[in-house]
Amino acid sequence: MRSDSSAQVIRLRRDESPGGDRDHAAEVEHGGGADRDASVVELPTPPASGTGAADPHEPLDRLLTFLRNRLTGDYTVDEFGFDPELTDALVLPPLKLLYEKWFRVAAVGAGNLPADGGALLVANHSGVLPIDSVMTALAVHEQHPQRRHLRMLGADLVFRTPVLGTLARKSGQTLACNPDAERLLRAGELVGVWPEGFKGVGKPFSARYKLQRFGRGGFASAAMRTGVPIIPVSVVGAEEIYPKIGDIKPLARLLGLPYFPVTPFFPLLGPLGAVPLPTKWTIEFGEPISTGDYGPEAADDPMRVFNLNDQVRESIQQMLYRRLARRRNVFSG
Structure with a gap:
């Protein structure tokens, strides 16, 4: 002042x-x-x-x-509830500390993000808590010359959770469904999806960096209908923040959660065990996969949707293998 x-x-x-x-x-x-x-x-x-x-x-x-x-009252909120000014002023600054100081994220391939217009970013999912999705959104914002926001598609559990659901809406997230995804893509937004869902984020430590099934390919059909490119994204480092070695299923059912994780530190150490390990992350944006040659009608062909779905999944898996082969240490990269 x-x-x-x-x-x-x-x-x-x-x-x-x-x-x-x-x-x-x-x-x-x-x-x-x-x-x-x-x-x-x-x-x-x-x-x-x-x-x-x-x-x-x-x-x-x-x-x-x-x-x-x-x-x-001089601020805008879009039809999905996204409040970009609140996101930039209150949501991103604390997350940036995690991004820069705790996980020390290195973003690679940001030049593959379009300068303008819509694109669908498809990433692997892991880490017990979906922190990887938030760090990916921050990587897009920090690395893009226009500071574009990634509009994330989230599970319904996120929006049913008090406070978290409201915050998710205000920071640009919306329900992972094709109608919302297509509206955002047609509006020229960058949209992020994590097709492994809870199967990926909650998988055991023994299955780290092995992509789970990508569902029915809803993201592929959304990209086909809107004609936007698909950008494969690999995240290395998130798998180790909470090494999941067990699952207390009765407690998960009682709480209405997809799983209740057991790690070497949680729940043994209580709240202290919920602090993520400070692993070194690398987020890589791969070369865009064009969908312009498919045409909107291809979205109704299950075989073509499956083929594109499989192509994207294989691209991300290979990116993970290449990045892991270069990594020397979990905590130093």
């Missing part, structure tokens, strides 16, 4: 007339000499950023901009 008395000020004044709780007026005022009263809330407008060295005030400026827009 700067002390310059000529800084632009946003003044929010509650209507003091009867029933004034309903109405608010906002006015923009220049200069610091205007009279103020107790009914005025003032926030300095962040100064315009320059083109030189990084401004040490930038994080505070972004926060002030976010608060100002929340108070004035």
Whole structure:
């Protein structure tokens, strides 16, 4: 926050007339000499950023901009509930600490992400908790020149969970179903899907980096109908954050969960055992697989859908094998 008395000020004044709780007026005022009263809330407008060295005030400026827009209602939410400003201001910063400091993610092949227009990103899934999907979305945002957001398709369990479901919607996620996927792709969005589902994220440690079945190929038919490219994505490092060595099935059924994992540290160490191991991650974006030659009618041909589904799965598996062959150590990459 700067002390310059000529800084632009946003003044929010509650209507003091009867029933004034309903109405608010906002006015923009220049200069610091205007009279103020107790009914005025003032926030300095962040100064315009320059083109030189990084401004040490930038994080505070972004926060002030976010608060100002929340108070004035000057922000947008799309039909799926996605709030990009809230995502950038509140959701991504703590996740970025995990991304940069804990998992030390190295993103490879970001040049394969389209500059604009729709694309379907298909990735392997692992790690007991779906942290890999969030880190993949952050890799897209951090590496793309336009800071594009990845619109993730999630399981219904996510949206049934209090607080988490609301946060998921506001950060751009939606239910993993073809109608929503196709609407997003036709709108030119980058859409992420993890076809292994719970079979992948909850598989035992002994099956690490072995892709599970990709379901019926719903993602392939969505890409065919919309004509967008499919970008295979491999994530190395997530398999080891919670080495799953067991599953307490009765407890999982009681809690309505697909599994209740047992790791070397959880539940033995309680909450401390829920801290993920600080493995070194590599997220690789592979070469796009074109679907333009298929045509929308191919989405109704089970054999063509299966072939594309299998091609994408094999591409990701080979990317995983190549990346694992280069890895020296689980914690140093």
